[in-house]
Structure formats: C-alpha cells, structure tokens
Amino acid sequence: MQKEGSLKPAKSFKQRYFVARELQFSIALLIVLALLGGIFLQALSTALIDYYGLETPFLGVFLIFGYVAIVALLAVFFTHRLVGPFKRLEYEMKMIQSGNIGKRLSIRSQDDLHVRNFVKYTNNFIANFEEMSVEYNKLNSAVSTKLEEIAREISKDKYDCPRIQEDIKKLRKQIHELRERW
DSSP states (O other): OOOTTOSSOOOOOOOOOOOOHHHHHHHHHHHHHHHHHHHHHHHHHHHHHHHHOOOHHHHHHHHHHHHHHHHHHHHHHHHHHHHHHHHHHHHHHHHHHTTOTTOOOOOOTTSOHHHHHHHHHHHHHHHHHHHHHHHHHHHHHHHHHHHHHHHHHHHSSSOOHHHHHHHHHHHHHHHHHHHHHO
16 A cells, blocks of 8 residues: 555565575584584483482583583584685685785685585676776777877867767767676
8 A cells, every 4th residue: 555645656575584595504403413412411411320320410510511512512613614614715805805806716625505606606706897807998998099099189280070079989889888798
C-alpha cells in the first residue's frame, strides 16, 4: 500500500544474510567437536570414579581443565584454518596496493572453498583493473598527442576547422568506447 504524498510505491524487503555454507559447516563442526570432547571427559571422569574411586572435587577440576584444553586446541586449529588465509591475503593485497599490479593472490590446497572463491574473484578484478589501466594509458597518450596537434594547428594563422573538429570527434569516440567497455 502506498502512503499518501509518497512518490515511491511501498515495497517489502526480505532480510538476507550472506553466510557461506562452508563457514557454517566449519563452525558447526567446531561446536560438535567441543561437545564430543565434553562427553568424552564426562565418560572419562565416570571411569576414574569407578576404577580409582577419585573424589568429586578433583574430578571437577579435571573436567574444567580438560574442557578448557579441548576448547583451546579447537580454537587454535580453527583460527589457523579460518583466519590464517585472510592474513596471507592481507599481506598479498598490501603488495598489490604498493603498485605491484602484476601480483595475484595465491591459495593453498587446504584453504576453504569460500576463501578460494574470494581469491578467484579478486584475481579477476585485479586482471580487469590491470587491463583497464593499460587501456587508460593508451587513451591518455592518444588524447595528449591529439591535443598537442590541435594546439599547434590553432597557433597557425590559418585554422583547419574541419580537421580540428574531426580530431575532437575521434577523441570523444575513444573516450566513449573506453567508458562503455569498463
């Protein structure tokens, strides 16, 4: 329904979340492994009570330290797998930013699929940017050369207006073609 005085029709928007399924799987795996570690520690503590007859305070401390150790190991492993590739990409992007446009981002075989896709699209972007830069430099050179010719033509006593107009039309066409391509 449109509000009175509003120029735009009312629209309903759905909230969309951009989360990679592989990342969701990795986080779910982390949670499942932590829960399985807790179950293992609980079973181990029950076995220690039955076999050695250990007291409850000792087992409480054992369970707490054991669970913290499991969570810490899982966190270190998954942080390395999830954050490590992005730190490497950050370093490579800094190299590109410093002017090394010929550099491409690298991937490792163990990198997650969403990291590989990100690298693929970023490398395509960099290649397109590099090509656009080459085309821009060619156009800039052509425009500079033509403007020098036009300036020399205007400095003469006799102007060749049709030729100058044709040169300007060619430059406009080249600029338009470059804009359309990129």
